Amino acid sequence: MTPISTPRRASASSSSGFTLVEMIVVTLLLLIAMVGLLAVFDASARINKNETDVADAQGNVRYGIYQMTRAIRMAGAGGLYVTQAVLNHNDASLPGIDPSGVSYDNVPANVTVTGTDGRTWAVRPGTDMIEVRGVLFSPLLGFVEEGGCAPCTGTQQLNVRAVAGNAEVGEYLNNDPTIRPQFATIDAYTASASSTNPMLVIVQDAKSELHTCADPNPTGLHRYPQPAYNVGVLNQPTSLVSSSTFNSVDFGGSLSPRFNTELPSGSDQAAVPITILKRAGILDDVVFFITTDPSLDPNGIHPFLAQGIRRGNAFEVTRLADDVEDMQVAYGIDADGDGAVGRSAASGCPSPGVGSNDPDPNYSTTAGCDEWNPNVDGEIAPVDAQFQQQNPFNPAHDGAAVHCPRLHAVMVSLLAKAKDSDPTYRGPAAQGYKIMNSTAAPITPGLYRRRIQTLKINLRNYAFQG
Numbered sequence: 001m002t003p004i005s006t007p008r009r010a011s012a013s014s015s016s017g018f019t020l021v022e023m024i025v026v027t028l029l030l031l032i033a034m035v036g037l038l039a040v041f042d043a044s045a046r047i048n049k050n051e052t053d054v055a056d057a058q059g060n061v062r063y064g065i066y067q068m069t070r071a072i073r074m075a076g077a078g079g080l081y082v083t084q085a086v087l088n089h090n091d092a093s094l095p096g097i098d099p100s101g102v103s104y105d106n107v108p109a110n111v112t113v114t115g116t117d118g119r120t121w122a123v124r125p126g127t128d129m130i131e132v133r134g135v136l137f138s139p140l141l142g143f144v145e146e147g148g149c150a151p152c153t154g155t156q157q158l159n160v161r162a163v164a165g166n167a168e169v170g171e172y173l174n175n176d177p178t179i180r181p182q183f184a185t186i187d188a189y190t191a192s193a194s195s196t197n198p199m200l201v202i203v204q205d206a207k208s209e210l211h212t213c214a215d216p217n218p219t220g221l222h223r224y225p226q227p228a229y230n231v232g233v234l235n236q237p238t239s240l241v242s243s244s245t246f247n248s249v250d251f252g253g254s255l256s257p258r259f260n261t262e263l264p265s266g267s268d269q270a271a272v273p274i275t276i277l278k279r280a281g282i283l284d285d286v287v288f289f290i291t292t293d294p295s296l297d298p299n300g301i302h303p304f305l306a307q308g309i310r311r312g313n314a315f316e317v318t319r320l321a322d323d324v325e326d327m328q329v330a331y332g333i334d335a336d337g338d339g340a341v342g343r344s345a346a347s348g349c350p351s352p353g354v355g356s357n358d359p360d361p362n363y364s365t366t367a368g369c370d371e372w373n374p375n376v377d378g379e380i381a382p383v384d385a386q387f388q389q390q391n392p393f394n395p396a397h398d399g400a401a402v403h404c405p406r407l408h409a410v411m412v413s414l415l416a417k418a419k420d421s422d423p424t425y426r427g428p429a430a431q432g433y434k435i436m437n438s439t440a441a442p443i444t445p446g447l448y449r450r451r452i453q454t455l456k457i458n459l460r461n462y463a464f465q466g
Contacts, residue, residue: 008365048131057323057416061453064305064414065323069457070136071286072410076461077134078281079204080227081262082405083384083432085461087131090330094255095313097287104129104329105374105381106439113289113308114196115317124290124303126440128329130410132288133259135139135202135281136462138180138189143206147250148277152203152230153270183240189282190237198312200236200259201249203417206278210243227403230271231259231283233312246280255312259283263384285310285442290327290440325415325443325450328436329381330375332409332456339436341371372411377437405462413454421446 013116018026076085092101096114123129141160149156161184193199228459232249232258239245250256257462259267287308292300305324331397333343341361343352349369350358357365367378374381399458413435422430429450432442 015139027300043080055448055450056068057418057438057457058453060305060321060324061414061416061451064324064416065412065453067307067320068288069455070131071132071134071284071288072412072457073134073460074136074313075134075459077136077225078140078283080133080202080259080283080461081226081388082459083263084259084261085133085390086331086387086407086410086459087133087264087384088329088381089264091258092132093268094258095355096308096310096315103381104131106437113287113291113306113317114312114314115308116314117317119317121289121291121306121308121317124292124326124440126291126438127326128438129287129289129327130329130412132282133285133287135282135378136286138186138284140279140281141182141186143277148274148280149203149251150275150277151273152232152251152277154252154363155250156232156250158201158203158232158249158340159243160246181242183244186246186282187238187241190234193234193237195235196312200256200285200310201232201234201246202229202259202280202281202283203232203274203277204229205274206276221324227278228272228274229260230274231256232271253434254403262388265384283343287315288327292323293294301445301446302419321414321416323417323419325417326438326440327415328351328375328413328438330372330436331387331407332372332411332412333382333386334406334408335371337406340355343370344368352421355399375411379437389454395446408463409456409458411456412452413452415450415452417443417450421448425449 072086076082088104090097090100090102090104096112098120099110099113101123102108102111104153105128106126107123107129109125111125112120112130113123148276149158154216190199230251232251233253234246234249236247237248251271253354257266257270260271261267261269282297287310289306289308290303291306292303293301302323303325304319305321305327306317308319310316333340343349343364346368349364349365350356350399352359352361352364358369362370363372363375365376365378373379387405387407389406415433415435423446425447427449429445433450433452435452435454
């Protein structure tokens with residue numbers, strides 16, 4: 001009888017799993033793959049963030065330039081002297097910017113702008129400021145008959161006639177809001193005006209249009225006229241829609257005469273009698289500067305472009321563009337009277353051309369070799385008298401004075417940085433970038449991606465016209 005055989009036990013080697021060594025090797029390989037994958041994701045996220053920061057910086061300088069262009073291009077609207085329309089040095093007799101008499105070119109430390117909320121905003125040292133005045137943010141109204149505020153020399157009502165003009169040749173129906181929507185716009189703009197939040201008004205004389213320029217003009221062209229004007233203080237909202245009036249305006253006091261004088265560095269000029277108005281509007285006095293907010297940014301690494309609009313003895317300060325590190329301003333002064341702002345032919349100045357280190361035909365990077373000032377190291381900021389020919393000033397406005405604007409344009413350059421530093425960035429502007437003749441220190445610590453925008457802005461109210 002054949003014995004029954006018992007089944008053979010399977011060998012241990014045929015049923016065993018991964019060994020410990022194999023598991024460790026596989027886990028290590030997976031970790032290496034995971035780390036590599038995460039590194040790719042991290043690099044991708046970092047690049048995306050950097051590109052977003054760069055786009056934000058580019059957007060900031062563009063928006064800042066746009067807002068400044070809007071104001072600068074309208075400088076002097078309403079009839080201001082160009083010396084009062086664009087300031088590169090604060091009026092020592094006007095409060096709001098301290099210390100008095102400070103230059104706006106590469107401002108020193110401890111320069112402040114006083115806000116209407118009581119805060120003082122410290123201007124970033126080494127950056128530039130610029131102050132612009134005119135009827136900038138609301139309509140400028142035209143007048144066609146006697147009246148208004150005559151003689152516009154004290155505290156007067158500034159009224160607009162309900163019906164002006166002649167029925168036979170045409171009338172202005174100022175009592176119809178659908179025809180004069182400007183009235184509603186001005187009423188809305190002045191809604192916050194009060195004795196503690198005063199606004200300014202400018203009225204322009206219709207009988208003193210001066211075209212007296214001594215410097216040679218291009219053939220067939222002449223300058224825009226320089227009329228007499230008075231500036232007053234408005235302590236309540238206008239009522240143009242309901243009552244066709246700006247209400248009471250004070251053309252005296254201590255504030256208004258500072259705007260009537262031809263040179264901000266000069267003495268006060270009292271209001272002159274005006275019997276026939278040509279134009280009137282709300283005068284804006286705006287200052288642009290770089291500052292920080294210590295309550296939100298105690299380390300001062302996020303400076304921003306600010307705009308301040310004068311309200312009496314202080315400025316209503318608003319933030320325009322974040323992470324703007326520097327602002328530099330140059331002034332295009334037509335010193336030779338040829339109607340253009342360009343290069344100088346002085347000896348020692350390089351000739352522009354292909355292959356030159358100074359190739360631009362209108363702009364030179366050599367000190368004293370163009371009519372832009374101060375756009376390079378070694379140039380001194382111009383004074384207000386250089387903006388307009390003075391020979392001499394005649395407060396009678398009878399045509400004997402020379403009021404010849406020589407400031408034709410303003411060049412603004414803004415430098416913005418990314419919000420966050422990028423330790424991996426080693427570009428040429430990573431540790432800072434200098435624009436024009438700036439003395440501003442770069443933001444530290446950290447390496448930042450930066451963007452620059454420069455624009456030349458023509459002053460529409462002081463150019464030649466045909």
